[in-house]
Amino acid sequence: MATLRLCVSLWAGSILSLALSAPSFAADVAIETRNIRPGVDYLHKRVKSVPWSIHVLRAERHRPELDLATTLPSGEWIGLSPASAQVKFIPSSLGLPIGAVNGDFFSWRKGPYQGDVAGLQITNGELVSAPHLRSKRDDAPEGLVCVWVDEKRNPHLGKVTPDFAVTWPDRKKTPFQLNEACDDDKAVLYTHVAGYSTRTTNGLELVLERDGDKPWLPLQIGEKYSARIAEIGKTNSLITSNTLVLFIGSKLLPKLSPPKPGMLLKISTATTPLLKNVNTAIGGGPVLVRNGKAPNLRMELVRHPRAAFGWNSKYYFFVVVDGRRAGVSDGMTFMELAKEMESWDCDEAMNLDGGGSAMLWVDGEIRNQPSENRERPCANALVLVRKEK
DSSP states (O other), X not given: OOEXXXXXXXXXXXXXXXXXXXXSOEEEEEEEEEXXXXXXXXXXXXXXXXXXXXEEEEEETTOTTEEEEEOOTTSSSSSXXXXXXXXXXXXXXXXXXXXXXXXXXXXXXSSTTTTOBXXXXXETTEEEEOOOXXXXXTTSOSOOEEEEEOTTSOEEEEOOEEOOEEEOTTSOEEEEEXXXXXXXXXXXXXXXXXXXXXXXXXXXXXXXXXXXXXXOXXXXXXXXXXXXXXXXXXXXXXOOTTOEEEEEETTTGGGSOOOOTTOEEEEEOOEESOOXXXXXXXEEOOEEEETTBOXXXXXXXXXXOEEEEEEOSSEEEEEEEOOSBTTTBOOBOHXXXXXXXXXXXXXXXXXXXXXXXXXXXXXXXXXXXXXXXXXXXXXXXXXXXXOOO
């Protein structure tokens, strides 16, 4: 018969140690808990028998002073930088960053769009990256999804399908992608977060300006815009905070009526489901917990460092599992990570980028042990912020 021993002691907060033993299975689990702010705790869970070292930031999600935000590497443009540096660019109007986990999968390929994230990103209401159903990175898992927070501060998890399109004066529609590398057979819309210029080749570019006093930038999700063609150029157009640039690949051009300066275009950033007025969103995948249950995940049977985000009716959970550290922490499979999130009573949970990217920053310190012995630059982060009263 299994025996349960419980001991409670104090360590800058509280330390909870659980030891469970049985004739056929022995596991020593210890959880150390440190209070960071009212309603926010950092927990370090150790499972000696595997071994596992698991780092958790737990926050009471209904506290009005706590909220979620996402980051850009420089605070302004896509690219790569350590998440601990990215949090410094959180506007004071959003609050003080007190915890962060690395975010979505991203492109490692060197070039103008290194750091292009795989899925949806909305930062302080601005649409940064479009949702994708398949990753643009070869080693990312299938089943990309998104987490977004609605106007009532309720989080949601699911697939988001982009219905982004440009409507021409002849009513023809051209789907477009957003702030990413271009191809001959697609259209890409660029905003100022792409950098100073589009850095494109082999196509046509339309510099778009505001049509009168109609709603304009920053670009938001679930909106319709009226844009006027200000300039027509070949490639590598300059981008400003007041303009958009539409790249049209060479294989698309024969299908369109010739664009002309002054022509009005309609731009839609609609999605299914509709995410209008969403202020914060980030991509990842696969789903780890849905309606309180872990699905059967068999696509990854190798243990790696992992990162995840989840929640229940009371808490948010930012979770990082150390890995590739013999004798300290082996990492987890997706199924093991799903069960771990389930063990924290998550109703919903999503995997984030793992491996060398897995990192948990809390109250000015990196709390886990990154597998490369340093913090790897990443493309974005999910941040817990606290507004001062």
